[in-house]
Amino acid sequence: MHLDGLLASLPAPLDISAAEVAAARSRDLVLVVLDDDPTGTQSVADLPVLTRWEAEDLDWALAQDAPAVYVLTNSRSLDEQQAAERNLEVVDVALAAAERAGKRVSFVSRGDSTLRGHFPLETDVLRDAIAARGEAPRLTMLIPAFPDAGRITVDSIHYWVVDGEATPVGETAFAQDATFGYRSSDLRDWVAEKTEGRIARDEVAALTIDVIRAGTDAVASFLRGLAPGTVVAVDVVDEHDMRQVALALHALDREGIDALLRIGPPYVRAHIGQEIAAPDTAGDIAAQHERGGLVVVGSHVPLTTAQLEALRADRPGTATVELDVRSLIDDRREAHLTEQADAVARAIASGTVIVHTSRELVTGRDGAESLEIARRVSAGLVELVARVLELAPPRFVIAKGGITSSDVATEALRIRRARVVGPMLPGIVSLWQPQSGPAEGIPFVVFAGNVGDTDSLARVVRTLGD
Numbered sequence: 001m002h003l004d005g006l007l008a009s010l011p012a013p014l015d016i017s018a019a020e021v022a023a024a025r026s027r028d029l030v031l032v033v034l035d036d037d038p039t040g041t042q043s044v045a046d047l048p049v050l051t052r053w054e055a056e057d058l059d060w061a062l063a064q065d066a067p068a069v070y071v072l073t074n075s076r077s078l079d080e081q082q083a084a085e086r087n088l089e090v091v092d093v094a095l096a097a098a099e100r101a102g103k104r105v106s107f108v109s110r111g112d113s114t115l116r117g118h119f120p121l122e123t124d125v126l127r128d129a130i131a132a133r134g135e136a137p138r139l140t141m142l143i144p145a146f147p148d149a150g151r152i153t154v155d156s157i158h159y160w161v162v163d164g165e166a167t168p169v170g171e172t173a174f175a176q177d178a179t180f181g182y183r184s185s186d187l188r189d190w191v192a193e194k195t196e197g198r199i200a201r202d203e204v205a206a207l208t209i210d211v212i213r214a215g216t217d218a219v220a221s222f223l224r225g226l227a228p229g230t231v232v233a234v235d236v237v238d239e240h241d242m243r244q245v246a247l248a249l250h251a252l253d254r255e256g257i258d259a260l261l262r263i264g265p266p267y268v269r270a271h272i273g274q275e276i277a278a279p280d281t282a283g284d285i286a287a288q289h290e291r292g293g294l295v296v297v298g299s300h301v302p303l304t305t306a307q308l309e310a311l312r313a314d315r316p317g318t319a320t321v322e323l324d325v326r327s328l329i330d331d332r333r334e335a336h337l338t339e340q341a342d343a344v345a346r347a348i349a350s351g352t353v354i355v356h357t358s359r360e361l362v363t364g365r366d367g368a369e370s371l372e373i374a375r376r377v378s379a380g381l382v383e384l385v386a387r388v389l390e391l392a393p394p395r396f397v398i399a400k401g402g403i404t405s406s407d408v409a410t411e412a413l414r415i416r417r418a419r420v421v422g423p424m425l426p427g428i429v430s431l432w433q434p435q436s437g438p439a440e441g442i443p444f445v446v447f448a449g450n451v452g453d454t455d456s457l458a459r460v461v462r463t464l465g466d
Helices: 003-007 018-024 038-043 055-063 080-101 121-132 187-194 216-224 239-254 267-272 302-314 333-347 367-391 402-412 456-464
Strands: 029-035 047-050 068-072 104-110 139-143 151-154 157-162 165-168 205-207 230-234 259-263 294-297 319-323 353-357 397-400 417-425 428-434 444-447
Touching: 003 165, 018 239, 018 267, 029 038, 029 080, 029 267, 038 047, 038 068, 038 267, 038 402, 038 417, 038 428, 038 444, 047 055, 055 068, 055 080, 055 417, 068 267, 068 402, 080 104, 080 121, 104 121, 121 259, 139 239, 157 187, 187 230, 205 216, 216 239, 239 267, 259 267, 294 302, 294 367, 294 402, 302 353, 302 397, 302 456, 319 333, 319 367, 333 353, 333 367, 353 367, 367 402, 397 402, 397 456, 402 444, 417 444, 417 456, 428 456, 444 456
Parallel strands: 029 068, 029 104, 047 068, 104 259, 139 230, 139 259, 205 230, 294 353, 294 397, 319 353, 397 444
Antiparallel strands: 047 417, 151 157, 157 165, 417 428, 428 444
């Protein structure tokens, strides 16, 4: 369906400023965003992000006096038990840190805008953990929309928009994910599918555009009337729709009505009343090394492959080193990594180097085995980056793909704390400035596998320069 036809019958768009939302939020409340991979920071700016969650890490983050703190759990790369345990760990440490800081915290589960990830596991775990320490959140808000990247929700149906054509997300390649695949595009059906019928379609409340665009009172009244424990599927077409939902949730917060958020990347920005940041420019980027940069590509979605090809075409002289996926998962692994790390270290002395896995997608017999293969491949990329960091520290590092970004940040670059500088492209692709570890002074770019257009990766590399 063409986007114009989809939107034609909707009420007129809203005009709500970020400042209005910022003024409405409670100053003692901090969002603790449990981010299931590091790409969730791509829509925000000037916020702290943690890849570890010891007490001192949360104390540092809350001391930044920021309205939101990101904690990278990387749970999308974990099995269900590990993901549950990690979520609980963060809740325990964050609540203790909030008490020390004299602040309230509200937990946010950041998931993928194309509906992949541990749902309902993560919201169930968070809800139960919060309830064990007090009162459970009254509602669970499901807001996966990411308009900057072409993901919108209309009449509860979640769409992927490309070149003006809106495709129900259940009909896209994302729904065929080997680990987190699904069939449904209607968020009500999707909740029923993912909960295996525990929550029926008719039990999911649909907060539609006509209610949202009727104003704060209409949204607050709708939400106030729902039964405790209700999952709410939220329509979103643009930033103003999200800001309107945020205004209503801030009003309910003042009444003591709390909501647990399961969101895509941009909603945090809307909820805290942050302006849409202008893309970072070369002048915003401070690098301490004169070598070339390192572009690490792990994602296998078709868009990433197209972006990789466009980068090569844009920079035909750029050295490219390929890691063979099958060599990374058999007994050739060590020799292959040594050879390729040495090749990168030599090439980076004279310019940027692209490192990518072979484009063959190797999957297992089931979701669990496919996830284990993905982990081993990502671990190979991580080991190569760690070796390069010792041999020849690059000017910058770009990590392409969610799991890849997380593993490169935490294991290869050993980033424990960072500041999100802002987006490299409008609303997408996040620039971090590491605040600790061997990568301090090396700009790190988190680039999701499923965002941007064909030339986006090439544009980011051009901005960072050699």
